[in-house]
Amino acid sequence: MSVKKIGVLTSGGDAPGMNAAIRSVVRAALKNDMQVLGVRDGYTGLIKGDLVDMGIRSVSDIIQRGGTYLYTARCPEFREWEGVLKAKAVCEKVGMDGLVVIGGDGSFRGAADLSKAGIPCVGIPGTIDNDIACTDYTIGYDTAMNTTIEMVDKLRDTAQSHDRCSVVEVMGRRAGYIALNAGIACGATYIVVPEIGLDMDAMLNKIKAAKALGKRYFIIMVAEGIGHVDEIAERIEKETGIESRSTVLGHVQRGGSPTVTDRVVASQMGFHAVELLKQGIGNRVVAQKAGKIVDFDIQEALSMKKDFPMDLYNIANDISF
């Protein structure tokens, strides 16, 4: 099967580096004499036929931009088979015989369905949360972590000036990767992740132990969804006497110019996705494993489990006093 025209879309939450992935898909496809259609607003745009021809200059000057140039949206309609068939009809009408889907697990389910319907789809993991089991790395993760520590390094200045405890909620959508790594990077006295849960006594004891060792200000890093950081701050203040303040970093973590890692990995993954589609191979998700770019069957990928790096968590705990 010879693929002549492919589409590319971004789906789910946006992540820095998605533009670098789009650019790589477009450029690699053109290099292989394929045509490329940009699909706006994710699967919603695919069903509607909101498509735009992508030329070599369409993706100029976007590698350094956060967000996604093609827009993104959730699409409940695509969870139904009828929605998938509508999308398939659009693909057939415009001659799109392959699709790259940049997004998270939910987006890959859609890609699997559309592949089954006859349009080969390849997924690229794009989410700041790094919560996709088949891959060591998801596009946007490195930028989100670095944005996080830039903000926490600012909180550090004010916490230090006032001898305070700063309780910070970071993103992660039920995954503690951002909290763990940003927590280590900021020298957080305690890190709360969903994979372990909040052990209030352990946290308070750690803070008290650090205080006893002369520590004057404290950073507590909390993954979202664990508990209210203002309540945690109140509890710390009450139990330790250390003035405490909470901050929810929020959506700021989703934006910003992508880091080198996000731009390079996105470029590699986009290139790899086109290599697959060129051969007519669909129902795959691109991944990074042990530093190499590989790919998996989507169903297989979705059934994998990701281990939480307990050794790293323990190191964090040992060196943060």
Add this chain to the structure above:
Amino acid sequence: MSVKKIGVLTSGGDAPGMNAAIRSVVRAALKNDMQVLGVRDGYTGLIKGDLVDMGIRSVSDIIQRGGTYLYTARCPEFREWEGVLKAKAVCEKVGMDGLVVIGGDGSFRGAADLSKAGIPCVGIPGTIDNDIACTDYTIGYDTAMNTTIEMVDKLRDTAQSHDRCSVVEVMGRRAGYIALNAGIACGATYIVVPEIGLDMDAMLNKIKAAKALGKRYFIIMVAEGIGHVDEIAERIEKETGIESRSTVLGHVQRGGSPTVTDRVVASQMGFHAVELLKQGIGNRVVAQKAGKIVDFDIQEALSMKKDFPMDLYNIANDISF
């Protein structure tokens, strides 16, 4: 009167550039053959006698750091005359015959009291809020605004990718300067400041007008203390159909390495404060007016009113569609 030994303290909320001011005070005083004592934790430390000798190397490598190297704290005790007298006694004991106080209005009241008690004090305006009437500029303001727009520029990426409205609460402590200037700088569709108040209908109409002109994503900048940004976001979503998200930027705005303006103005103000104390002049606050460094009687300064720049607010409104 010949001043031989002065103190320097930071008081109230910390602000980027306070370290540059401390450095300038210390270096200028040493240059004038005065000795300098650093007072830790603001007036609290003064009453306690928590003092440290400052040499020329004590302030090396701090000009670029946020926060305050001398720590800061609120001191309710200093609002009583008895506290002031305790501080005076400490000054006399260590031979401190002058004091530089870096902080806000509340800190200046203390400086006026201590001046009245016989220790000449000079205030330097240090607060991110720019809410001190006698001066066009307060140390920390420029850094806080730039931190704000860096964060909002990241929110912009995600708002744009999702066609959302991003409602952002910024600091200001009853003053709209940060919201106004950062709002213009981010192209905010609407800016809510305490000097004018929240006109919900005007805001909604502005958003609808911009949407009618083809605008796809929106930033609303709200000064703290006006209303809950999550409620404002809900209202916008309900009335306009635009998906809306709220973010409270919070204490991140207080930290970070100071900008050129904050470092330079802090250096000038610190230098000027020493020039005053050198001549035994106290009960003054240093200010920047129309680009020049001047000084005012503290009581006079505290009684001034600051006009809100309505012309700038109107420009913002006219060009943000």
Add this chain to the structure above:
Amino acid sequence: MSVKKIGVLTSGGDAPGMNAAIRSVVRAALKNDMQVLGVRDGYTGLIKGDLVDMGIRSVSDIIQRGGTYLYTARCPEFREWEGVLKAKAVCEKVGMDGLVVIGGDGSFRGAADLSKAGIPCVGIPGTIDNDIACTDYTIGYDTAMNTTIEMVDKLRDTAQSHDRCSVVEVMGRRAGYIALNAGIACGATYIVVPEIGLDMDAMLNKIKAAKALGKRYFIIMVAEGIGHVDEIAERIEKETGIESRSTVLGHVQRGGSPTVTDRVVASQMGFHAVELLKQGIGNRVVAQKAGKIVDFDIQEALSMKKDFPMDLYNIANDISF
């Protein structure tokens, strides 16, 4: 005279904030029911008729971007009266009865000529060098200075780790404003500006004095055009025994997302330029004096002299040991 259609162009070296000025001109003009043409590549594009209709969405999402969206170029042809008449003919052909020129002194000379030829032109000072006499501030200056200190703060890390002297050349085009302010902001031991010249002995003595006071690493800030920084570094190493390294920061200082000040002042100046053209007033240059936005006759502006702030230079010298 009623102005119905204006043009806007950027000329000379690019500067961060030019896009904010373009945006403000376009939005303010549309608000006043004028039409706006964007002129590409400065006067070169005007002569060629390289014009583009500007709508309210044309300037969306550019306020935060460095460089100039309309491109810029030097135009030797415009220095001849014949070139000016060609431009005038283009203006008349398309009904452009007013022009905003964002650039430096050279660009304003062109604006004066075209005004004389019958097309009212208003200049906006846009250059990172702050070397325009009539105004306290030029668009791009604040961003360039902050970019400079961000880079020098990184050089500081490595100079400090190795006990080195870092000799840094910064931009300025025959003006020492960037060197002076960035020099103060970085705690430079010595600042070399064209307004004063390089006094090698004074510099070496200052470094030796600082070293005698225990200073271990040194930053020397040199404005471009004074001398080769590698030769200065060699001389310092030879005379003081301090290992020295030179860096030319170069064009990096011209780019980057503009600061709050650059975005806000650019917005004010663009608005003011349209206010003038609306009334048919040309041959003016917009300026900021003592915090207010004003305007001057172009010839008058070009004949002004700018005083170098010797008091600030002296403060720098006194506190940097």
Add this chain to the structure above:
Amino acid sequence: MSVKKIGVLTSGGDAPGMNAAIRSVVRAALKNDMQVLGVRDGYTGLIKGDLVDMGIRSVSDIIQRGGTYLYTARCPEFREWEGVLKAKAVCEKVGMDGLVVIGGDGSFRGAADLSKAGIPCVGIPGTIDNDIACTDYTIGYDTAMNTTIEMVDKLRDTAQSHDRCSVVEVMGRRAGYIALNAGIACGATYIVVPEIGLDMDAMLNKIKAAKALGKRYFIIMVAEGIGHVDEIAERIEKETGIESRSTVLGHVQRGGSPTVTDRVVASQMGFHAVELLKQGIGNRVVAQKAGKIVDFDIQEALSMKKDFPMDLYNIANDISF
């Protein structure tokens, strides 16, 4: 053998993240009831006995700082066996029975020698150049690359505004890793690395091809030591007619607050080094391979060869038009 007291030093060029490694070594050793001595100025300080006791608070507030808190220096004396024996004598005198050396290949040779002399030493790869064969990652590399792209993204603004070609020299010390990855990340039209060399015709043809495809501005990324970027820029301007400018980024790339990756990997490696020394194991170098922290015999490590990632280079070439 039971190790009771270890030393830690940084050697060779400084790199962001060295402080995070020092902090981790100190904290992990204290956690294991060892004492820690900080050695200043690398091997030079070891020979001189310039040692400082490190407590848990000695390494507070340094994880986020660039450079090295313990200073670094080259030490020709340590290349002689006599120097090694002097260092050994100092170690024995103070009871230092283990040493962590953070640096590059040259520093590891010293660590091997001192291990042979009887003081177990463990090396940690710290250099921005990523030019150590045994490890996928060296501390400082990620920060240096991100600093590079931040600067090149600024150059992009001005290159774009003027339709120019920007020829940028980046660091790497005979290795092209920074140039390659930063080049991909910046969308460089052509990347020149020492592993391949400069093929002037290939470069010019690539630029001409991109120009023919409508590209208006160009970035050429050149690793140091390949050729003079000003000459390359002149040649490009002459052969293609595109106005070209050169920039040498220089030592700015060595400094700055470390990224998440540098802080986390440094923390892991420091922890691992202490685990080895705790067991009396020396003559090892810590490394990251396929995402895992491992260690190698120093001689074995020094004899390894690092393959240049040609596949990544080819991707870069394919997608940058």
